[in-house]
Amino acid sequence: MxxxxxxxxxxxxxxxxxxxxxxxxxxxxxxxxxxxxxxxxxxxxxxxxxxxxxxxxxxxxxxxxxxxxxxxxxxxxxxxxxxxxxxxxxxxxxxxxxxxxxxxxxxxxxxxxxxxxxxxxxxxxxxxxxxxxxxxxxxxxxxxxxxQAGGWLDFRRFRVASKTAESELVTSFVLEPVDGGAVIGYVPGQYLGVKLHPKGNEFDEIRQYSLSTAPNGQSYRISVKREGSNNIAGVMSNYLHDHVNVGDEIEAMPPAGDFFFQDKQTPVVLISGGVGLTPMQAILDTLAKQQYAQPISYLHACAHQGQHSFDAHVNSLKEQLNLSVYTWYEQAGNEAQGVLNGMMQIDAVKDSLPLTDGEFYLCGPVGFMMFVKQQLLTLGVEADRIHYELFGPHKDV
Ligand SMILES: Cc1cc2nc3c(=O)[nH]c(=O)nc-3n(C[C@H](O)[C@H](O)[C@H](O)COP(=O)(O)OP(=O)(O)OC[C@H]3O[C@@H](n4cnc5c(N)ncnc54)[C@H](O)[C@@H]3O)c2cc1C
Ligand code: HEM
CATH class of the missing domain: 1.10.490.10 (Globins)
Structure with missing residues (x-):
């Protein structure tokens, strides 16, 4: 009507x-x-x-x-x-x-x-x-x-081809289609809708997981943090960590999401907190494949070294990219070389950032993104150059 x-x-x-x-x-x-x-x-x-x-x-x-x-x-x-x-x-x-x-x-x-x-x-x-x-x-x-080649409708079955611990809390799963076919590409930053039915659970569960490496046409990789608070274990993440192993099957929808890297041939700043680093891995790996020539700054904050996923991999990308890496550990007492302590204070590195012409990509807990976005705005970064992803129902940050 x-x-x-x-x-x-x-x-x-x-x-x-x-x-x-x-x-x-x-x-x-x-x-x-x-x-x-x-x-x-x-x-x-x-x-x-x-x-x-x-x-x-x-x-x-x-x-x-x-x-x-x-x-x-x-x-x-x-x-x-x-x-x-x-x-x-x-x-x-x-x-x-x-x-x-x-x-x-x-x-x-x-x-x-x-x-x-x-x-x-x-x-x-x-x-x-x-x-x-x-x-x-x-x-x-x-x-x-x-x-698209490798595309599909509805949920498609995938088999876990590898399962790798990236840190104390995050484990990666490489997923290959059970039918042996190809998979469609995605823009780095996008996510998969993953479905499984945990044994003993009343319902099917569907969650989103950002793709955590560059597209390759054959498989997808997701990297999952074990979630839990107040003694309530997160349903899907704990099931994946504890019960889903190489050879097991889960279902997935094709990649989706409106948060993704926009290639404007400008400097890029990637900022993540905790497991919010997963889309940043996809962006970094894709830019490395493309030999992106513009400067890239990667700022990451997490609790401590034991929870710092992909650390060595990110540093290895410095050989292929014009990449500067800045890291903050919230907990004092386990400083690695060159790591800053406490909350992510952008002031400490602002002189190295493309504040006037860079594109900024943020992902992490809501409070973290509000804290960082406010600092960026104060430093003069225009709001429309700040892009962000939330790992839950949307809120304006
Ligand atoms: C676009 C997008 C991308 C994402 N990408 C990633 C990614 O790359 N990696 C990743 O690890 N996650 C990612 N997530 C988050 C992921 O989808 C799940 O939300 C996450 O894994 C938690 O799911 P779960 O089933 O384990 O926990 P849930 O069972 O959904 O619980 C979530 C939290 O709520 C708490 N909780 C449960 N019940 C209660 C209650 N009654 N009262 C108070 N608290 C409660 C739990 O303790 C837990 O901390 C993404 C989310 C979105 C939307
Ligand atoms: C006009 C109608 C609808 C509106 C306005 C609407 C709106 C929304 C909004 C605002 C969100 C949150 C998005 C975000 O996190 O960014 C959402 C998520 C969702 N919607 Fe809808 N929706 C509609 C119809 C439907 C229908 C028909 C279904 C299916 C029964 C549905 C199922 C869902 C589910 C499963 C989620 C994710 C829930 C979660 O993560 O907890 N919606 N929708």
């Missing part, structure tokens, strides 16, 4: 109502949806439901849509990011009807007085328009990937 001006005005008039309810709306929505359609628990990351990140991300998206419904171009970047994420979960058109139904029923149940037939008609039309946008973009992404 086409949106009329009246639909647009009506949707906009409900913004204060949405704002006052906040993410409680999407929390209610997800509870409703998982009660009526429990099969979707195989698709969604149920940990993000418990920790609240995903309900907040969905609420922000819906509030932004209502706000910009008469100027959707503003949302292009966000829509592309979400569409890429959706394709890594193999989200299908018929699932949009389920989500739409529960969204409308949520509005009706939470605000029965305000949810008049006009409001219902406007939101049904507005949701339909947004769903059609996602379905079209996602269908194009699926088709493009399937059409």
């Amino acid at each position: 086409m949106l009329s001006q009246q639909h647009i005005d009506t949707v906009k008039s409900t913004i204060p109502l949405l704002a006052s309810a906040g993410p409680a709306i999407t929390q209610y929505f997800y509870n409703r949806m998982f009660t009526h359609n429990p099969e979707l628990k195989h698709v969604f990351n149920m940990t993000h439901q418990k920790t609240g990140g995903q309900p907040a991300a969905l609420f922000n998206a819906i509030a932004a849509y209502a706000t910009h419904i008469d100027n959707l171009e503003v949302l292009t970047g966000a829509v592309m990011r979400i569409a890429h994420k959706h394709t890594s979960f193999n989200i299908k058109p018929d699932q949009y009807a389920i989500v739409g139904h529960h969204l409308i029923e949520t509005l009706r149940e939470l605000a029965p007085d305000a949810f008049t037939s006009d409001v219902e008609e406007a939101w049904v039309a507005a949701y339909g328009q947004l769903a059609d946008i996602f379905i079209k973009i996602e269908s194009d992404l699926y088709q493009e990937r399937a059409a």
Whole structure:
């Protein structure tokens, strides 16, 4: 259904109502949806439901849509990011009807007085328009990937060809297709949607893992940190570390993601915290293959040397690239030569960085990226030269 001006005005008039309810709306929505359609628990990351990140991300998206419904171009970047994420979960058109139904029923149940037939008609039309946008973009992404040499549709089975510890917490897995075929390439920075069903687990689990080396047409490599906090072990990462070995099979969607290296033939600064170093490895390896001539600075922070993955490999790339490496260990007492102590203070190396003409790529914990981005902005780096990836539901940093 086409949106009329009246639909647009009506949707906009409900913004204060949405704002006052906040993410409680999407929390209610997800509870409703998982009660009526429990099969979707195989698709969604149920940990993000418990920790609240995903309900907040969905609420922000819906509030932004209502706000910009008469100027959707503003949302292009966000829509592309979400569409890429959706394709890594193999989200299908018929699932949009389920989500739409529960969204409308949520509005009706939470605000029965305000949810008049006009409001219902406007939101049904507005949701339909947004769903059609996602379905079209996602269908194009699926088709493009399937059409390339080595491409595929839906989940494809992969066998673990090697498993290598990179540090105390991070282990790499090289994945080859079980069917023996080739695999499509990717732009360094992109990730794979990986699915498995841990033994004893109630649901399938799907997680994203950045590709951690250059594309080679035959296999993919991911590098996974063992996650856990407050005595709750991360489901997928611990299962991969403890139970998935060479010869075992997992499933994966084709590479996706809108965070990737953009070749502008300018100096490059890669900045990572902890396991946020995985996309940076893919970028560095790809630039080494291409013999990228511009200066590259790689700034990395982690807890201590024992958790410093890919250290020797990165240093070996100095022979092929115009590469400067700066490292911070947060914990004092295990300084390696040339390593800085404490938090990543960019001031210490700012004179060596291309602050006025470089492209900056960030990946790491949200707090780390906020801390670093703020420093870069203070040093005069323009916001549109700072690109970042989050290892979880999106937030603006
Ligand atoms: C684009 C993208 C790229 C990524 N790339 C990488 C990568 O290259 N390498 C990598 O290691 N990871 C990467 N990740 C993260 C990865 O997808 C997983 O999120 C990560 O492995 C944790 O998954 P898990 O199943 O082990 O943990 P989950 O079970 O999802 O748990 C996550 C965290 O929540 C905590 N938790 C669980 N339940 C609760 C609760 N009830 N209350 C409070 N806390 C709780 C757990 O202790 C754990 O610390 C990426 C994510 C994205 C989105
Ligand atoms: C118009 C409708 C929809 C909107 C506005 C929307 C919005 C979002 C947003 C904002 C995110 C977070 C993206 C990020 O982290 O960057 C997300 C993730 C996700 N969406 Fe959607 N979505 C819609 C429809 C659907 C449908 C139909 C499904 C399938 C049932 C779905 C499944 C998922 C899943 C599985 C994730 C990842 C969840 C996680 O990591 O916890 N979405 N969506």
